[in-house]
């Protein structure tokens with residue numbers, strides 16, 4: 042048998058995005074939106090059926106986010122939103138906010154889904170949360186598929202994952218009084234599916250792969266002990282993914298689940314758990330061998346090895362082949378990639394191709410002598426061809442080899458001397474609003490409708506304009522605006538050797554926003570300068586320092602798909618080398634301040650604490666390798682998007698940057714307290730306004746904010762800047778706020 046944990050919902054070519062956005066803009070009618078959703082679901086189910094998938098998921102579809110769907114279904118959303126009677130409008134208000142007809146509802150906050158770039162919406166659980174079955178979405182989808190002759194496996198988010206990932210105010214999620222009502226809702230849902238004739242229901246508990254405590258284990262026993270008494274004839278799958286379940290394996294196998302889904306790609310240890318503790322004879326094992334988080338072909342030899350090992354402990358007949366996690370995290374299908382490097386295509390498998398892999402692996406696994414099977418042979422040949430260049434590699438390089446000299450205290454003095462900035466220097470994070478004309482021009486250039494020269498002079502005109510604006514309002518450290526970049530990672534992917542760029546490789550990042558991660562396939566090299574010309578041009582237009590903006594090695598790595606036979610630490614070092622070359626070129630051209638963005642440094646932090654050190658060791662080493670050779674007077678900045686990195690300040694300190702800007706505008710700068718007490722020496726720009734909000738912030742408000750910051754941090758250590766890039770904003774929204782920001786800084790300076 043073959044199972045799929047979840048399927049991409051956005052459609053083969055991001056169709057859902059256009060429908061939902063169209064609906065929000067009033068251009069698409071509700072009936073059209075609903076019909077489009079039904080058509081997409083049908084298409085997804087039939088496609089999976091075509092590839093012979095036995096356990097096809099339903100309720101994995103979502104207009105915006107499955108976590109939000111679940112919260113809505115449990116009735117766990119604030120009453121205020123119910124003012125919108127229409128179900129979809131109420132739902133989208135929770136997702137996007139709602140400002141119309143005197144109603145003003147804010148969107149729920151978003152958070153990264155485990156270590157992926159998918160964001161889920163975070164509901165808040167309070168003492169007032171009243172759990173009550175409030176949506177029939179899962180049942181409707183089950184019926185819809187049944188109508189097409191497909192009996193799906195409805196997917197539900199598990200109770201512990203939901204409770205742990207939601208925000209809590211004033212409630213103890215482990216208190217039975219709090220969750221009892223929620224249990225009733227789960228029971229009701231299960232009974233419903235039992236009556237509807239569902240053979241399987243899948244309950245997702247990815248949180249089980251994290252470090253767990255005794256109270257988590259107790260919860261699982263109590264909650265699922267009670268729930269599973271009500272399953273009737275429906276068989277319940279406990280699905281885990283993103284790692285191994287070492288902290289709860291024994292508890293889980295002793296519960297009355299009918300099947301257990303384990304990730305054997307990210308959770309290598311799962312195999313050991315099975316060999317150590319055995320696997321119960323009354324359960325199916327869903328063996329997650331096809332990687333749901335990466336775009337490369339499966340190595341059949343590796344998968345067959347795993348399956349054969351499993352077969353020592355579980356009868357072949359009880360092993361169900363599965364994806365390691367939902368395919369939500371990979372692009373839809375390769376069939377739209379007609380411009381990809383032909384040498385690379387055979388190595389790739391997007392969601393649709395992964396369905397085929399499941400079928401092929403099953404056939405090989407069940408055939409007697411697999412080594413003669415044509416699928417096996419073809420796949421083996423593929424992997425024989427691959428060999429990466431490891432010649433330039435120095436295995437034993439330590440972080441300490443990348444020490445910048447002199448030490449920070451010395452450097453910062455030299456830099457202050459060289460830069461002559463006022464105290465409370467004002468700057469921005471790099472990008473300026475990407476106005477429609479910029480996007481249109483880039484599109485025309487890509488389609489070959491304008492020449493390279495025309496495109497470049499267009500970008501230069503944009504740079505001239507933005508330099509002039511920054512000078513006019515009196516910013517101290519200017520930027521060139523990043524107009525040439527579609528995306529801070531894809532741009533580097535497009536211009537470095539070693540990357541493959543897809544045409545349609547969209548992956549949902551949040552709601553209607555999709556990203557197209559570049560694919561790292563070869564060794565990375567820099568054959569040409571990436572950013573120097575535009576930044577140098579910007580600097581030629583002004584006597585103020587222009588800050589050169591680059592994306593750091595760890596962020597490029599984390600926001601790309603990387604070949605599984607390439608160790609991430611080695612790829613990070615290759616990236617570090619090319620970014621370093623760029624840094625040195627910028628320095629040579631007289632750029633005095635260089636910002637190396639590491640927006641995604643914390644995103645791929647391993648889920649288990651015990652693995653953090655190894656990750657930080659190579660990630661920070663790569664970052665330091667970029668900066669180690671620059672002159673003392675060249676000031677190195679970094680920018681990080683997260684505001685909740687309080688726990689990692691000492692690691693961030695190891696990056697040894699001169700200045701760090703980050704996203705703390707929404708947090709009352711509590712991070713500054715932690716910073717003062719940590720080993721971080723760098724100057725800091727906590728971000729004075731939230732770039733995600735279109736609001737124009739008045740001068741007085743910013744003066745107050747600066748005063749507040751100065752209560753927490755020394756005046757010579759503080760920078761004044763927005764909390765992230767301005768790319769997604771409109772000029773009319775941010776230009777006035779930037780102007781006000783500079784005035785506020787000047788007003789405060791006068792007081793000293």
Ligand code: GLN
Nearest residue numbers: 470471472640682766767
């Ligand atoms: N330099 C980038 C910009 O300004 C940083 C973006 C980010 O942190 N996500 O857009």
Ligand code: ZN
Nearest residue numbers: 681682765766
């Ligand atoms: Zn940012």
